Amino acid sequence: MPAPDRRPDRLFRSRGAVGRAQVETVTARALGAFGVVFGAQTVPSAVEQANFLANGAGVAMMAGLYGAIAALAAAAFTRTAVRAAALVFAGVYALALLAWPLLVVDPAAMAGQTPWLYYLCTVATTAAVVALPVAPAAAYTTAVPAAYGVVRLTAAGGGASPLIAVLDTMYAVILGGVVLVIVTMLRQAASAVDAAQEAALERYDAVAREHANEAERVKVDALVHDSVLTTLLAAAAARTPAERALAGRMAADAVRRLDEAAVEVPGSDDRVPLEVLVRRLRSGVEGFAAPFIVDVEGVDGVELPVAVVDALSSAAMQAMVNSVQHADGPIGRVRRELLISGVAPGGCVIRVRDNGAGFDPDAVPASRLGLRVSIDERMTGEGGFARVESGPGQGTRVTLAWPAGVEGRA
Known part of the structure; x- marks a missing residue:
């Protein structure tokens, strides 16, 4: 279904x-x-x-x-x-x-x-x-x-x-x-x-991650069925040296594909390539009604903990959601950018920028969770860094970095 x-x-x-x-x-x-x-x-x-x-x-x-x-x-x-x-x-x-x-x-x-x-x-x-x-x-x-x-x-x-x-x-x-x-x-x-909108966004974020995890589990199940079971059946039916050699190659290929799946669906203590985060954010950007210019640099060879990837992804998505909701301005004049920079061997800096209406961060009520919980606390909870720079009529710039202090090297 x-x-x-x-x-x-x-x-x-x-x-x-x-x-x-x-x-x-x-x-x-x-x-x-x-x-x-x-x-x-x-x-x-x-x-x-x-x-x-x-x-x-x-x-x-x-x-x-x-x-x-x-x-x-x-x-x-x-x-x-x-x-x-x-x-x-x-x-x-x-x-x-x-x-x-x-x-x-x-x-x-x-x-x-x-x-x-x-x-x-x-x-x-x-x-x-x-x-x-x-x-x-x-x-x-x-x-x-x-x-x-x-x-x-x-x-x-x-x-x-x-x-x-x-x-x-x-x-x-x-x-x-x-x-x-x-x-x-x-x-x-x-x-x-x-x-209510903030609560809905939080629920959406949780449901979206659950849906992504379920999709990955289905993918792994399909891999096990299509590769591992097929390899075992082939090995069990092998009678000749050629058939046994083919079963061996199939087993090696199945092991390789399982290793790749383990990287894509890791445990909480594992590290994953930064490309995983890039793919996740690109997929999120494609769903927004307002366009974002996406720029990616220095991601090769950079790996991050799974929990950090989740925190960066959720905080960046919240920053983009806020831009779509609040960076209103003349039609066609608001420019939105998503910049993802890798810092070898294990760091990342994300910048979400727009030239919209802007706001006074000090005037945001404590009851508004988008900045305080979804961005700042989410990053600091994983040992990262978040900074929101804005002013009325000056646009908004959100900087996310992990670990804290790496933003100066990006």
């Missing part, structure tokens, strides 16, 4: 769920776009009310807030330092709001008017949601609108009635709370999807 189709491209092409990275990207870009739109709408009021503030204060406040909005939009659409930009805007807005009563030099002129900062309040609370964990973001979403309500009651804030101030405050709190709830729910759902 044919084995079920477990090729990686089937797995990836059926992937329709949205992961945590996509949620963060969409949220940040929506924040950047709406920040620019809301900021543009406040320009006329900001210019008019700048006349009521201390000399130069209005221009400085507009420069700070509008500059922070522009930086946030640029960060969101380039996916670079988004949280830092959002945190800066949220902080600048809070400072501007607290300084407002101190900067207004003509409170009478503000009578009946609404400070233009109010129209950026939702942008600020959304920025806090993007930049901060849930608890600090909830505190900001409540405290900043409350501070605005207090400012609104003062003459510098337009001298609104308590009812109007409370209504404005509640409106801002409700909008900020809705954004907080929606983004938090999306993040949790996306994190669950990512965790």
